[in-house]
Amino acid sequence: MSTPPVIRAQDLLVGYGGEPVCAPVTFTLEPGSVLGLVGPNGSGKSTILRAVLGLLDPAGGTLEVFGAEVDERQVAYRTRVSSVLDDDAYFPALTVAEHLYLTARGHGVRGAQEVVDGILEEFGLAAHAASLPAALSSGQRRRLLLAAGFVRPRTLLVLDEPEQRLDRRMQDALAQRLRDERAAGGAVLLATHDPGLLRAVADAAVLVGDDESPLLSADEAADVIAQAPR
Numbered sequence: 001m002s003t004p005p006v007i008r009a010q011d012l013l014v015g016y017g018g019e020p021v022c023a024p025v026t027f028t029l030e031p032g033s034v035l036g037l038v039g040p041n042g043s044g045k046s047t048i049l050r051a052v053l054g055l056l057d058p059a060g061g062t063l064e065v066f067g068a069e070v071d072e073r074q075v076a077y078r079t080r081v082s083s084v085l086d087d088d089a090y091f092p093a094l095t096v097a098e099h100l101y102l103t104a105r106g107h108g109v110r111g112a113q114e115v116v117d118g119i120l121e122e123f124g125l126a127a128h129a130a131s132l133p134a135a136l137s138s139g140q141r142r143r144l145l146l147a148a149g150f151v152r153p154r155t156l157l158v159l160d161e162p163e164q165r166l167d168r169r170m171q172d173a174l175a176q177r178l179r180d181e182r183a184a185g186g187a188v189l190l191a192t193h194d195p196g197l198l199r200a201v202a203d204a205a206v207l208v209g210d211d212e213s214p215l216l217s218a219d220e221a222a223d224v225i226a227q228a229p230r
Contacts, residue, residue, distance in 0.1 A: 006187040038208065178190075198222045
C-alpha cells in the first residue's frame with residue numbers, strides 16, 4: 001500500500017466564524033519536501049498553518065495530515081508534529097536550558113542533556129542557558145522557540161516566518177537546518193516573507209491570495225516576494 005502524503009489539502013478554506021480569509025488552497029506535502037506559503041501580511045498564511053495544527057477548524061474543503069483528519073488531541077498526532085508560530089510560547093519560570101531539557105525529555109529524546117547542549121551552541125544560546133526568557137532580547141527569544149522546535153523528534157515541522165528577528169548568520173544556519181530536515185526525510189510547511197530562504201529550502205510554494213491561491217515553483221514564488229511592495 002502506498003503511503004499517504006504528510007499533508008493533503010483539497011480546496012481548503014480557512015477563516016473565522018465560517019468566513020474564509022483567503023481563496024481555497026490545494027496542495028500536498030510529501031516526506032522529504034519543503035512547501036512554502038507566501039503572500040502579503042493578512043493574506044491567510046498563518047490561518048492555514050493553524051488549521052494544519054488543529055488549532056482552527058477548516059471552513060470548507062478537505063484537510064488530512066498523516067492520512068486522517070486533524071485532531072491535535074491525539075497523542076499520535078502531537079508526537080509527530082513540531083511547530084513554531086509567531087508568538088512567544090515559552091515557559092516563563094524556566095531557564096533557557098531547563099525549557100529545552102523539559103521539551104526533549106518530554107518527547108523521549110535519548111541523551112537529552114547532550115542534545116540540549118548541542119542545540120544551545122547551534123542557536124547561540126549557550127551563554128544564556130541559565131537566563132529566564134524575560135531576560136532575553138526579542139531575537140534571542142525567537143532562537144529559543146526555534147531551538148525548542150528542533151530539539152524534539154518530529155515527522156512534520158510547521159514554521160510561521162521562522163526568519164523573523166534572526167541575524168544573517170542565524171538565517172543561514174536555519175536554512176541549513178531545513179535542508180538537513182528535508183534530506184533526512186522530514187516534511188516542512190513554512191510561511192515566509194524571505195525570498196532567499198524560500199529559494200534555499202523550498203520545493204514549491206502556495207501564493208495565498210483573495211481571488212486564487214496558485215501553486216508555484218520556489219523560484220516563481222521568491223520572485224513574487226522580491227517584487228512585492230514593502
